[in-house]
Amino acid sequence: MLSRLALRSELFRVAPFCASVRFTQTKPAVTTSNESIIVPGFPKPNGQTQPNPFDGPERDLVNFPRMVRLEEPAKTRYLFVPEEWFEIFYKKTGVTGPYVFAAGITTYVLSKEIWVVDHEFPYVLATIGMFYLGWKKFGKSVAEYLDKEIDSYEADCNSSRASEVDYLKEIIEKQKKEIWRTEAQKHIMQAKRENISIQLETIYRERALQVYNQVKRRLDYQLELANLTRTVQQRHMVNWIIENVMKSLTSDQEKQSFKKCMVDLQALAAKA
């Protein structure tokens, strides 16, 4: 059971490979219009022939192409006489040959009374006349009506497939649009990054300024402190020196200096 399954799966795996090989080997035969109903392969929607995945490697597509229904029937003249008959005559006798032949045969069978002109003879003429009149009067309109019918029938048969294809195409278009839209995300991300880097820059600068201010404040404080210390020390030293000098002065010295001052004053006054 399992081995058979394995064989099956192997077959399924191999089949498309064979088909592809065969597809390259066979050259597409030229479509002949009315000589045969056979044209190679079922045409795909893109007009290419389609390999059948169930065909084996021995399938001969050149001599035995797939059958396809003809679109137009074989050509006829006078509604029903095959065109090939005229072609056979044309090679040997030219254009008038078949008509001469038909007239000759008719004359012969009438004259020998093989075709007897009896009471049923007019029916032949009547039938021909009826067909001629019918073809003249209704031929075109009936043909148009039938063509329209068969076209609409075929369109009906194809509609589900066609709509499916259309739907898938629409989805592909939408996906392409989405891809196109997603490209904008790159720019948006770029803008966001720039925005964040600007914010980081701002904060960095703010902090740098803050650091500067703080350092400056501390340095100012140190400067202030040093200045203050120096002034205080200076004043203290001045006061201390003065105090000690004043303390060291005796009354004699004071009197002497007072006298000296007086002398100086007198000298100054004399000069003035």
Next chain:
Amino acid sequence: MAIGDYPAEYNPKVHGPYDPARFYGTPDTPFSQLKLGEVTEWIGRRNKSPSAIAGLFSRAYWRWSHKYVQPKRATIAPLIHIIAGSMLFFYTINYGKIIRERNYKHH
């Protein structure tokens, strides 16, 4: 080969879907390409068994059908073929009675 079977030469693996209008045996020289001296020999080579003759008519019918009846935009031609053919056929089978209506004795 029983009635209703495919021809013995038909091999679906090689020939694909069966075409009833097609002869699957080895093709002989077409009758239209023969010289007059070869005709008797050619007829001697033919398979004249009833089933072969039936097959001949069947293929002819299907060839005609594919050509005139089956196409998508078929015309009135096959109908006229049938009418003309049946006219000829019934004329032939009634020929013995119809010649009694002859108007002239000598032709």
